Amino acid sequence: MTHLPERLINGYRAFMDGRYATERDRYRALAKDGQTPETMVIACCDSRAAPETIFDCGPGELFVVRNVANLVPPYAPDGKHHSTSAALEFAVQSLKVKHIVVLGHGRCGGIRAALDPSAAPLSPGDFIGKWMGLVAPAAEAVAGNEMMTQSERQTALERISIRYSLANLRSFPCVSILEGKGRLSLHGAWFDISSGELWAMNPQTGDFERPETD
Amino acid sequence: MTHLPERLINGYRAFMDGRYATERDRYRALAKDGQTPETMVIACCDSRAAPETIFDCGPGELFVVRNVANLVPPYAPDGKHHSTSAALEFAVQSLKVKHIVVLGHGRCGGIRAALDPSAAPLSPGDFIGKWMGLVAPAAEAVAGNEMMTQSERQTALERISIRYSLANLRSFPCVSILEGKGRLSLHGAWFDISSGELWAMNPQTGDFERPETD
Amino acid sequence: MTHLPERLINGYRAFMDGRYATERDRYRALAKDGQTPETMVIACCDSRAAPETIFDCGPGELFVVRNVANLVPPYAPDGKHHSTSAALEFAVQSLKVKHIVVLGHGRCGGIRAALDPSAAPLSPGDFIGKWMGLVAPAAEAVAGNEMMTQSERQTALERISIRYSLANLRSFPCVSILEGKGRLSLHGAWFDISSGELWAMNPQTGDFERPETD
Amino acid sequence: MTHLPERLINGYRAFMDGRYATERDRYRALAKDGQTPETMVIACCDSRAAPETIFDCGPGELFVVRNVANLVPPYAPDGKHHSTSAALEFAVQSLKVKHIVVLGHGRCGGIRAALDPSAAPLSPGDFIGKWMGLVAPAAEAVAGNEMMTQSERQTALERISIRYSLANLRSFPCVSILEGKGRLSLHGAWFDISSGELWAMNPQTGDFERPETD
Helix, strand or coil, X not given: CCCCCHHHHHHHHHHHHHHHHHHHHHHHHHHHHCCCCXXXXXXXXXXXXXXXXXXXXXXXXXXXXXXXXHCCCCCCCCCCCCHHHHHHHHHHHHCCCCEEEEEEECCCHHHHHHHCCCCCCCCCCCHHHHHHHHHHHHHHHHHCCCCCCHHXXXXXXXXXXXXXXXXXXXXXXXXXXXHHCCCCEEEEEEECCCCCCEEEECCCCCCEECCCCC | CCCCCHHHHHHHHHHHXXXXXXXXXXXXXXXXXXXXXXXXXXXXXXXXXXXXXXXXXXXXXXXXXXXXXXXXXXXXXXXCCCHHHHHHHHHHHHCCCCEEEEEEECCCHHHHHHHCCCCCCCCCCCHHHHHHHHHHHHHHHHHCCCCCCHHHHHHHHHHHHHHHHHHHHCCCHHHHHHXXXXXXXXXXXXXXXXXXXXXXXXXXXCCEECCCCC | CCCCCHHHHHHHHHHHXXXXXXXXHHHHHHHHHCCXXXXXXXXXXXXXXXXXXXXXXXXXXXXXXXXXCCCCCCCCCCCCCCHHHHHHHHHHHHCCCCXXXXXXXXXXXXXXXXXXXXXXXXXXXXXXXXXXXXXXXXXXXXXXXXXXXXXXXXXXXXXXXXXXXXXXXXXXXXXXXXXXXXXXXXXXXXXXXXXXXXXXXXXXXXXXXXXXXX | CCCCCHHXXXXXXXXXXXXXXXXXXXXXXXXXXXXXXXXXXXXXXXXXXCHHHHCCCCCCCEEEEEECCCCCCCCCCCCCCCHHHHHHHHHHHHCCCCEEEEEEECCCHHHHHHHCCCCCCCCCCCHHHHHHHHHHHHHHHHHCCCCCCHHHHHHHHHHHHHHHHHHHHCCCHHHHHHHHCCCCEEEEEEECCCCCCEXXXXXXXXXXXXXXXX
């Protein structure tokens, strides 16, 4: 007898009968030889924006950090526990990924919270408030712009925060050095849940543009 | 022209022609009505252990945190940026998930690093060393047992750390209160990359057991 | 009239009408020509782990020692009565077996006793306590790890003790010499009573792995 | 890949597809509830005389010690490692078996060695010589009787040694006390490899008699 939710047990059985059955050799090789993903993705926890789904990727392809609003904090070698920085260090220094993608998405709950800092904290610890404080200056600037609609402010901050995370990535010496040598490239992308469209950040301009898909 | 890696562009096209094409209505409803996932998963960044793949879950089903070694730090309302705690607070207080699953896996690089603290740090910040310091006492106890093989020590610490994260989850008042009321349940699971097997933690004993799947 | 338990008499009749009836010639040849088993098995007394059953072997195939927890003591030519060493000498020197398998199993009562040395002895002689004292150092190291569950400690010591017995086998000059010449090979295996799975020890790493059976 | 001998791997597969497949529930119950065998058998290592085969017994039925010539040493609470005494203590005190059967057999190599003490020892340790020294007085008396054929001397000592082991069993306080209370009964039996016949010891006379099987 297992105590996992029935939905997960059934899903696991579907995995074993489906993907695992057809990719058994791949899984065994990945176990034996270790992972060598070429890409790290920093994505949001949101249940509608799983990077493996959006990029149709299989086992071994994406090394994935997921936190609320896909944020990268600035480099801070202060001896504290840094979840995202640890993952970044491991991906870049140990796995030697070639690409890092910061993947944002529309209707992000973390971004919505950042735009409304007057809301009552969810808990005494106010972890969401503290975490989204990482983009507080940008959030304040956008939230104060009453000429944009709420939806426009939301999308604007979603995209600003992707550019902010990319800038913070470059504050890590290992990232900026390898990027300078041409051995690591950084990317931004934004997923529109409703239309399914992926908007890629133009590295020259910082604009988000739909890739031409034909 | 886009600057995303070609593999990701091709994968995204496969997503648009496949999953999105057949689930367009679901995506639109998820965008319009918001997400209401019943389950939060705390998983590892490892490219071989994506929870959506292992549980064969679609958009809207799993709210997912991924960090190195699927760790939950203890409750610490100290005003600092806490990535995992913020996601936990959002999932429990705002989304009101019914289940939290800590999903570990075999051959975890973070656990391997924890078992070998004498290894040279990957960077001056030593973010992996600091992050895995969360399980340092357990790592020391296991690493000192030279009668177990390296692989046995690794599996032992992978499972100890899942139980440790579950204990830390319960140090959050919102989690322990809701669990006490029967409105939230906690689960542990461990994925064997090679065999594809999922071992579920028995909540009474803490042991990991394969669900009987027939 | 016989005084043997009725179950054994009935079982013996089933043997005579079944296996013996169909293998009469084999038994006669084995009586006339003597036994020439290729494999010695050192197994536990446990009623759930008979090697002939697990390996589906017939008469003449396995030379079997069974003691509590399938232990081999270290080589000690001290003139005392050594049950296991005598059997080993006979199998290797006289029968010239080609393989020795140390077969452990899950939920072993002897191992459980070793992990709880503070338990009251079963008898004034405390034969179990003394016998399991052969693995006392390993038992102490494992028993002290309170972060592992009782079941995990049990499995760990079951496997450590198999490796310990294999090391002790090699302390017998006749074993190490013949192994060095390639005329004798040593194996470890662990049987999971519940699932029926046999885990074979990888001779390079000492890890126990399920043979791929398809 | 496994390193076990191919014969054993094939036998194990036959077990899994056969006995285990049909007795899965029994194995699971035996794992969950523990073993409760009613009978302990002290048998020989000989490959032709497995008690599970001769008594057609399944998992959970027989707790089995096997040593060369199915010997029980006398009670000796001297703090040394005693393989057979430990198993006896465990069976009687912990498992509370109701029957103990000493099962000898024809053409026993250990008995043959005991009858020929002038043979060169198999190894410098001479473990067989020391072990069979347990029945040395009986062996000398029989070996010196030149009016019996070699085969008669062999059978005679095989049966004497069964009675000797039964007497030693009664030197253990726990055995004699429980036998006196009628909660434990002792039996002797001798298996004829060639004919497949089982001869049971008459507890009144000590004679070995073929049970009437119809």
